[in-house]
Amino acid sequence: MKIDFANLLQSHIEHKDEIQKAISKTIENSSFIMGKEVEALENELSTFVGCKYAITCSSGTSAILLALLAIDLQAGDEVITTPFSFIAAAEMIAFLGAKPVFVDINPYTFQIDEKLIEPAINQKTKAIIPVSLFGQVGEMDSINTIAKKHNLIVIEDGAQSFGAEYKNKKSCNLTTLATTSFFPAKPLGCYGDGGAVFCNNASLAKKIKSLRIHGQTKRYNHQYIGIGARLDGLQASILRIKLKYYVSQIAKRQQIAKLYKKYLVEKNIILPKISTDVKSIYAQYCIRSSKRKQIEKNLQNCHIPYAIHYPKPLHLQKCFDYLEYKKGDFPIAEKISKEILSLPMNPYLKENEIKYICTHLL
Incomplete structure (x- = not known):
């Protein structure tokens, strides 16, 4: 697939x-x-x-x-x-x-x-x-x-x-x-x-x-x-x-997010949390797992594309060395950068594709 x-x-x-x-x-x-x-x-x-x-x-x-x-x-x-x-x-x-x-950031949103x-x-x-x-x-x-x-x-x-x-x-x-x-x-x-x-x-x-x-x-x-x-x-x-056509595109993204939730709810991963007062357009669909390396390997073996947004927080980037931040200053951002993974997200994903992705995560 x-x-x-x-x-x-x-x-x-x-x-x-x-x-x-x-x-x-x-x-x-x-x-x-x-x-x-x-x-x-x-x-x-x-x-x-x-x-x-x-x-x-x-x-x-x-x-x-x-x-x-x-x-x-x-x-x-x-x-x-x-x-x-x-x-x-x-x-x-x-x-x-x-x-x-x-x-630092909210660990869920x-x-x-x-x-x-x-x-x-x-x-x-x-x-x-x-x-x-x-x-x-x-x-x-x-x-x-x-x-x-x-x-x-x-x-x-x-x-x-x-x-x-x-x-x-x-x-x-x-x-x-x-x-x-x-x-x-x-x-x-x-x-x-x-x-x-x-x-x-x-x-x-x-x-x-x-x-x-x-x-x-x-x-x-x-x-x-x-x-x-x-x-x-x-x-x-x-x-x-x-x-x-953008409103209909947003609606499709929101429906795809619901399908992800349907097939991932029983997996041992942390799903995106959307605040009560917010409607998300799901620019990315990001999950969290302490087993990210294993998930990456599984997705690669099945030729399923993914991305990591973002693998290194900004305070640890070389260009910001002069700010003199150090590892541990923003523990939540640092923890999430090691656990987060973005799954395919676009308005054209089919339910069988989403099911296939979710089946092969873990």
Whole structure:
């Protein structure tokens, strides 16, 4: 049985004709950078999320950078975030000369542990970046309350949670600023790199729009030090088609998660826990086991694809040696990094494939 981990090809085939027409139209209009397709996509993204402004950009990483530039993050400032994530958020904090300050995570949801945030705040703290990991959102009410108390800005990294909900409100519309990624393997992915920043503040939106085109307020007039981070028209035209069907894609992912639970419930592994107030989009389906090496061997023998998100916490990465964290500083993140494993997750998995995967885990 051949099982695809993300099945990006089937995602294309499903809407191939519409996508090819959209691409052809963009090429014929020679609207390769920004343009009407980008503007239309931004309107559709803001409507989907329920916020006033969606500003597209070149990647999820550049979206984080734009958000940090927009709040005028300076060298020496501190930003609290999670050590158990893809590196982008911590990397962009460090890139601007600020200091990533890590706090440990919830052992069941893998989200930043909101109870540990306040003790990490000091006079240098400027923002909090919770990463909405694997398709669900953390305890945003608590995080926003802490931020308000200490006059901090919250930036949700929603690269893996676009379309998820928290208390009936969409991810990317829960905080002062939010970002997402349209990397091809994301639940809503384009055919290259892409991202977006979301907010409800007109002045922040105006600044971010300027920052993504080298700080220009009008052609060759530069108010800010910015970057070149525009989304191209081809990616926008593709995303517009895929966004039309995204709600049904999320529903399929949620159904597949239910099937995994059905076939794994009696296995000696820890299943994903979704908070009561949250609807996950299951960007990944992650299990935990102290017998991960054996599971990996079983999956390899059966030619079942898998991934490990993430095998080494950020505080132990070589590039962050200068922060002087050490092994044992964040025991939950370290423990989970040794136990976590991502199973195939995409809207096209069949029940017999899921049953086959689960049967061969242990």
